[in-house]
Amino acid sequence: MAEINRDDVAHLARLAHIDMNDDELDRMAGELAVIVDSIRTVSEVAGDDVPATSHPIPLSNVFRDDVVGDTLSNEEALMGAPDNADGRFRVPAILDGE
Amino acid sequence: MTAATDEILSFEEAMEKYDPVLGFEVHVELNTRTKMFSSAPNAFGDVPNTNVTPVDLGLPGVLPVVNGVAVESAIKIGLALNCKIAEKCYFARKNYFYPDTPKNFQTSQFEDPIAYDGSIDIELADGTVFTVEIERAHMEEDAGKLTHMGGATGRIQGADFSLVDYNRAGVPLIEIVTKPIEGVGSRAPELAKAYVAAIREIVKNLGVSDARMERGNVRCDANVSLRPYGQEKFGTRTETKNVNSLRAVEHAVRYEIQRHAAVLDSGTPIQQETRHWHEDTRSTTSGRPKSDADDYRYFPEPDLVPVVTNHAWIEKLRAELPEPPAERRKRLQADWGYSDAEFRDVVNAGVMSSIEDTIAAGVSAAVARKWWMGEISRRAKLADLEPAELGVTPELIVELNVLIESGKINDKLSRDVLDGVLAGEGTPAEVVEKRGLAVVSDDGPLLEAIDGALAAQPDVAAKIRGGKVQAVGAIVGGVMKATRGQADAGRVRELILQRLGVEG
Numbered sequence: 001m002a003e004i005n006r007d008d009v010a011h012l013a014r015l016a017h018i019d020m021n022d023d024e025l026d027r028m029a030g031e032l033a034v035i036v037d038s039i040r041t042v043s044e045v046a047g048d049d050v051p052a053t054s055h056p057i058p059l060s061n062v063f064r065d066d067v068v069g070d071t072l073s074n075e076e077a078l079m080g081a082p083d084n085a086d087g088r089f090r091v092p093a094i095l096d097g098e
Numbered sequence: 099m100t101a102a103t104d105e106i107l108s109f110e111e112a113m114e115k116y117d118p119v120l121g122f123e124v125h126v127e128l129n130t131r132t133k134m135f136s137s138a139p140n141a142f143g144d145v146p147n148t149n150v151t152p153v154d155l156g157l158p159g160v161l162p163v164v165n166g167v168a169v170e171s172a173i174k175i176g177l178a179l180n181c182k183i184a185e186k187c188y189f190a191r192k193n194y195f196y197p198d199t200p201k202n203f204q205t206s207q208f209e210d211p212i213a214y215d216g217s218i219d220i221e222l223a224d225g226t227v228f229t230v231e232i233e234r235a236h237m238e239e240d241a242g243k244l245t246h247m248g249g250a251t252g253r254i255q256g257a258d259f260s261l262v263d264y265n266r267a268g269v270p271l272i273e274i275v276t277k278p279i280e281g282v283g284s285r286a287p288e289l290a291k292a293y294v295a296a297i298r299e300i301v302k303n304l305g306v307s308d309a310r311m312e313r314g315n316v317r318c319d320a321n322v323s324l325r326p327y328g329q330e331k332f333g334t335r336t337e338t339k340n341v342n343s344l345r346a347v348e349h350a351v352r353y354e355i356q357r358h359a360a361v362l363d364s365g366t367p368i369q370q371e372t373r374h375w376h377e378d379t380r381s382t383t384s385g386r387p388k389s390d391a392d393d394y395r396y397f398p399e400p401d402l403v404p405v406v407t408n409h410a411w412i413e414k415l416r417a418e419l420p421e422p423p424a425e426r427r428k429r430l431q432a433d434w435g436y437s438d439a440e441f442r443d444v445v446n447a448g449v450m451s452s453i454e455d456t457i458a459a460g461v462s463a464a465v466a467r468k469w470w471m472g473e474i475s476r477r478a479k480l481a482d483l484e485p486a487e488l489g490v491t492p493e494l495i496v497e498l499n500v501l502i503e504s505g506k507i508n509d510k511l512s513r514d515v516l517d518g519v520l521a522g523e524g525t526p527a528e529v530v531e532k533r534g535l536a537v538v539s540d541d542g543p544l545l546e547a548i549d550g551a552l553a554a555q556p557d558v559a560a561k562i563r564g565g566k567v568q569a570v571g572a573i574v575g576g577v578m579k580a581t582r583g584q585a586d587a588g589r590v591r592e593l594i595l596q597r598l599g600v601e602g
Contacts, residue, residue: 015393017195054188054398060406063166066130069137070151077147077155077264085247087146088261091197093246 004033104381105360109352112324112359113284119332120279120286120351121321124297126272127240128171129308129315133268134239135162135205135402140270142313146263154268156201161401164189168270169212169405171306172237173415175272176213178300178422179232186406187212189237189399197262198241206273208396211236212405218300220292221424225438228289231277240269272301278332286322286355291348294318298344299423311343318347322354324362333358334368338382341375350375353382430454434463447475449485452492459492461499469495473513494519497526510583511535538584541593544577547585548594551576563598570594 009029013020020028074087083090107115133140136153153160176183190208216232243266248258274297282289298316302309309315323335336358341350354373361368372385421429430450431441434457444450449470456466470485478485498515501507507515507530518529530536538544551573552559561569570591577590595601 011393015193015195015395052398055400055403057403059403060186062163062403063169064132064137064163066132066165066167067137068132068139071138071148072150072152072155074145074147077150080157085261088245088263089147089197091260091262093248093257093259094196 004029004036008032104357105364106353106356107359107363109284109356112356115326116324116333116355116359116362117280117327117329118282118286118351118355119323119325119335120276120282120290121335122274122276122279122290122293123319123321123337124274124294125240125317125319126175126274126297126301126307126309127315128168128270128272128306130165130167130171130270132165134165134168134237134270136268138268141265144265146265149265150267154200154264156199162205162399164402164405165270168237170415171270171304172212172235172272173407173412174304174306174419175274175301176216176235177412177416177419178304179213179216179218179235179274181213181216181232181235183407183412184210184212184214184405185408186210186404188404189402190396191399192238192394192396194394196241197260198244198267200242200264200267204238204241205399205402206238206396207236212407218296219424220289220296222285222288222292223442226285228279228282228285230279230289230293233275233277235272235274238271238273240266240271242267287348287352290320290351291344294347295344296424303420303423305420314342317342320347320351320354322351322358323368324355324358333362334370336368336371336373336382338373338375339385343377346375346377349380350382353380357382434467436463436467440467443471447471447485449475452486456492456495460496465499466495469498473516489520490516494526501526501530505586506530506536508537508583508586510578511537535584537586538581541589543581544585544590544593545597547577547580548573548590548597550580552594552597559598562594562600565600567595567600 006025006029009025009032010020013025013028078084078087078089081089128140130140132138133154136151138151138154139149141149151160153162173183187207187210189205191203192206192208193203195202211234213235214233216235217229218232220228220230222228242262242264245261245263246257246259247261276293279289294316298309298311301307301316307315311317318341320338320341321335322338323333325331325333336354338350338354341347358368369384369387371387373382374385375382427441427445427450431438434441434453436444444453444467447470452474453463453466453470456470457463469490474485474488474490477488481488494516498507498512501515502509502512511530514533514535515526515529518524518533519526523529523532554576555572558569558572562573573594574587574590577594578585578587
């Protein structure tokens with residue numbers, strides 16, 4: 001069984017800005033451990049001669065020409081925003097910003 | 099804002115006790131037409147949230163596509179920094195949650211940057227050369243721009259809310275990271291400034307960035323640590339963020355060295371943290387400490403495929419590189435025969451290319467320098483313009499010089515001719531004609547003026563007769579005044595000496 005404990009889950013939850021209570025942390029620790037074990041079977045079949053895959057299709061160098069295309073209007077851009085002002089997205093002040 | 103309360107040592111004392119180690123992360127915004135992963139325009143100063151596509155806003159279901167020109171720009175920067183270019187590299191997601199990125203991750207590169215293991219030589223003002231090793235240069239995207247609103251100061255502390263413009267989100271960035279720079283000693287602040295200046299010059303010369311620091315095209319994070327002399331292990335470093343002018347880079351490094359030295363002297367360890375630079379007080383304040391917020395959980399970006407390079411492609415790009423700025427300067431100075439001081443003045447005045455063009459148009463290096471460093475620089479200063487912006491073409495200087503060398507006009511008259519040409523009165527020859535500016539070459543009127551000047555200053559005339567030939571200048575001046583500058587001063591001098599029967 002993989003070692004995913006409550007503290008690991010709490011750390012991940014903090015990174016992901018997800019609020020979780022104690023019951024949820026316990027349950028998620030168990031579920032994540034099962035998932036990690038399942039994924040681990042992949043490393044059992046992939047030897048050192050198998051490079052890590054980042055994309056399922058063996059493509060490379062898919063590039064776009066540097067040509068300007070359609071953009072959203074300001075109204076369209078802001079359409080899904082919970083709040084806006086002065087043509088910009090309005091968000092709560094976050095204190096630990098750079 | 100509040101004044102800095104940190105204790106600092108004098109720079110000299112800090113340097114006596116401690117050995118500084120530097121490191122820089124410089125972000126360069128590319129000047130591609132479109133963004134790194136979308137076809138939205140890469141433009142500065144437009145109406146907020148109009149240069150955006152669903153990709154830039156991280157809307158559900160979108161797929162990024164890499165800008166091929168940006169990749170080539172990245173390779174060119176790598177080559178200009180003498181880096182190795184990766185045969186295969188990937189993009190990665192750098193996960194963090196802050197409203198400047200609507201996707202909750204920045205698309206960047208992690209384990210395998212496109213360029214790595216380079217170096218550049220940085221020349222300081224006195225000619226000392228330091229080699230700065232480049233760790234890596236990788237491709238990524240810029241973030242959106244936050245404006246903090248409300249609160250008393252307009253700063254983030256005390257702000258009520260923030261407004262976000264995503265026009266800049268997704269603009270192609272190249273992040274250039276140095277290896278630790280050791281052994282610079284008290285030259286550290288100077289090297290910091292020279293390094294960022296060199297990066298700016300290189301990317302501008304490559305044509306891959308507008309390189310305007312005041313617009314944030316080139317941004318520097320400066321790492322500083324101190325250790326006692328003789329100690330191998332690095333001290334704890336701080337990273338001063340967004341130091342965005344050359345002068346500020348120099349001052350920030352100097353200040354952090356002084357501050358670290360005072361902290362270490364007091365026996366307290368340095369806290370590893372980001373620092374914010376304040377131009378108004380020329381000091382830094384504490385940002386946030388390193389914490390688990392720096393756990394970015396990088397993983398390969400599954401929506402983008404690898405970039406694979408090959409020898410032919412890299413060599414084609416290498417062949418397109420312009421001559422490196424430092425080499426060009428060395429070549430031009432040698433070609434022109436200017437002294438180090440003369441050449442430095444030319445570079446600082448921003449007229450090196452103008453002089454190059456003017457020499458190519460057909461005058462000597464000395465004449466080109468005389469014009470650009472003299473009359474044209476003087477006019478530029480008065481008009482608060484760059485010398486190259488005055489509309490003086492190399493061809494015009496050649497025409498003026500032909501008129502001077504043929505004796506038709508002198509240096510003083512050439513300025514009036516230039517006035518006339520810039521005022522749209524025609525070619526230099528036409529202005530000479532219309533304004534009646536030709537040098538008086540007939541000896542008759544000159545002799546008349548000389549006799550007048552000698553009569554007006556009999557004591558000077560006596561001195562010259564007595565062998566004090568250098569006193570002739572006063573008489574020449576009198577003649578030039580009487581002819582309103584339209585005399586050939588050399589000829590006047592000859593005539594005066596003849597008149598007085600003295601050998602020149």
